Amino acid sequence: MIAKLSFLAALLCFGGFVRGDDCIPRYVENLRINVSAVLTWEVHPDEKCEIKEFKVDVVSDDHDYELHFKVVFQYVDLSILPVCEEWHFVVTPIAADDVVGYERRLVGHVPLPSSADISLRYFNVTQQNSRDVLLQWDLLNHTLGDCTLRYRIVIENRESGDFQDVYVSGRSTNLHNLSPCVPYHITIRAVNIAHPTIEGPIRFNNLEIPPHAQVSPSLTSIEIGPTSADMTWGLENWSNRCPVRALHIDGGSRFNISVPIEDSPDRPPVEVNLKGLQPNRMYYLKVAVENSGGLSQPSQIAVQTAELDPGH
Ligand SMILES: *[C@@H]1O[C@H](CO)[C@@H](O)[C@H](O)[C@H]1NC(C)=O
Ligand SMILES: *[C@@H]1O[C@H](CO)[C@@H](O)[C@H](O)[C@H]1NC(C)=O
Numbered sequence: 634m635i636a637k638l639s640f641l642a643a644l645l646c647f648g649g650f651v652r653g654d655d656c657i658p659r660y661v662e663n664l665r666i667n668v669s670a671v672l673t674w675e676v677h678p679d680e681k682c683e684i685k686e687f688k689v690d691v692v693s694d695d696h697d698y699e700l701h702f703k704v705v706f707q708y709v710d711l712s713i714l715p716v717c718e719e720w721h722f723v724v725t726p727i728a729a730d731d732v733v734g735y736e737r738r739l740v741g742h743v744p745l746p747s748s749a750d751i752s753l754r755y756f757n758v759t760q761q762n763s764r765d766v767l768l769q770w771d772l773l774n775h776t777l778g779d780c781t782l783r784y785r786i787v788i789e790n791r792e793s794g795d796f797q798d799v800y801v802s803g804r805s806t807n808l809h810n811l812s813p814c815v816p817y818h819i820t821i822r823a824v825n826i827a828h829p830t831i832e833g834p835i836r837f838n839n840l841e842i843p844p845h846a847q848v849s850p851s852l853t854s855i856e857i858g859p860t861s862a863d864m865t866w867g868l869e870n871w872s873n874r875c876p877v878r879a880l881h882i883d884g885g886s887r888f889n890i891s892v893p894i895e896d897s898p899d900r901p902p903v904e905v906n907l908k909g910l911q912p913n914r915m916y917y918l919k920v921a922v923e924n925s926g927g928l929s930q931p932s933q934i935a936v937q938t939a940e941l942d943p944g945h
């Protein structure tokens with residue numbers, strides 16, 4: 634009940650301000666703060682009211698600090714504000730007859746100036762486990778903050794010349810897609826995105842993840858006769874570039890076969906044709922792939938040969 638009453642009171646109060654023929658100014662548009670710390674906006678293109686001035690309220694996130702202006706132009710110079718702190722910028726148009734319009738709010742910060750020192754104190758590259766690499770860095774000077782900084786990381790494969798170019802924020806990132814056995818050259822620099830042509834000095838590191846065995850090969854097809862088994866085995870793809878040398882088929886006490894592999898980027902499945910098997914017999918096979926990192930874990934299969942066709 635109390636809520637309803639106060640709602641009514643608010644309506645009446647509002648009604649007292651706005652007469653039927655009053656023109657209520659619309660929201661301003663394109664409210665933004667530029668790199669010179671100038672807050673700008675535009676009058677709504679369909680604005681019907683005559684605008685006398687704009688009320689500009691700048692409030693800190695914790696409401697501890699406030700600035701209030703009334704201006705006739707469509708900008709306010711806010712270079713007195715500290716950079717990289719979050720502010721609420723609220724602009725409200727006021728009509729010639731003092732009717733207050735709708736407010737437009739922007740939450741943002743004054744960008745880092747072009748003069749800011751954005752060099753890095755260090756750039757560390759640490760291999761965490763077989764394939765994960767942690768990159769860490771930090772700014773030399775934190776005085777002004779880092780709100781408009783991104784870090785541009787270029788990962789170059791020094792063998793092929795291929796490179797990846799990524800932008801990250803924060804002070805660290807993980808790379809999961811680096812291949813062992815590839816020499817990488819990794820560079821980093823800060824970029825102030827408020828002044829996109831300004832890049833900080835480069836730091837770099839070289840990295841080569843040591844050779845790493847392949848994952849177990851996977852059986853992709855098999856055809857079994859009375860005395861033969863024709864199989865194809867799929868290999869881990871080129872994301873592990875350590876050169877592949879051979880596929881080993883361990884038939885326990887019965888045989889051991891190695892199929893040499895000529896490695897290539899498409900890593901086609903390897904054909905294995907076992908001959909001279911006994912009909913109607915169970916063979917247990919362990920199949921492992923060997924690369925410069927050693928032997929993979931074996932894949933195990935059981936192969937039951939067919940019975941001899943009585944017609945033969
Ligand atoms: C920022 O906006 C003000 C007002 O529009 C303009 O005078 C100034 O040149 C702008 N600064 C930059 C760097 O664009
Ligand atoms: C980065 O490497 C340097 C030199 O090895 C070391 O002193 C520093 O503690 C490392 N920083 C981090 C965050 O690991």
Ligand SMILES: *[C@@H]1O[C@H](CO)[C@@H](O)[C@H](O)[C@H]1NC(C)=O
Pocket residue numbers: 749750774775776777
């Ligand atoms: C850090 O940057 C601030 C602001 O640009 C500057 O006044 C200060 O001298 C710098 N500190 C160092 C140690 O360079």
Ligand SMILES: *[C@@H]1O[C@H](CO)[C@@H](O)[C@H](O)[C@H]1NC(C)=O
Pocket residue numbers: 870871872
């Ligand atoms: C290799 O395989 C992994 C997953 O097994 C996949 O995410 C990746 O895209 C593949 N890479 C290539 C080069 O085919």
Ligand SMILES: *[C@@H]1O[C@H](CO)[C@@H](O)[C@H](O)[C@H]1NC(C)=O
Pocket residue numbers: 883884885886887888889
């Ligand atoms: C094949 O190799 C495995 C593992 O090295 C071994 O245990 C087995 O005795 C070998 N079999 C033959 C027939 O040599």
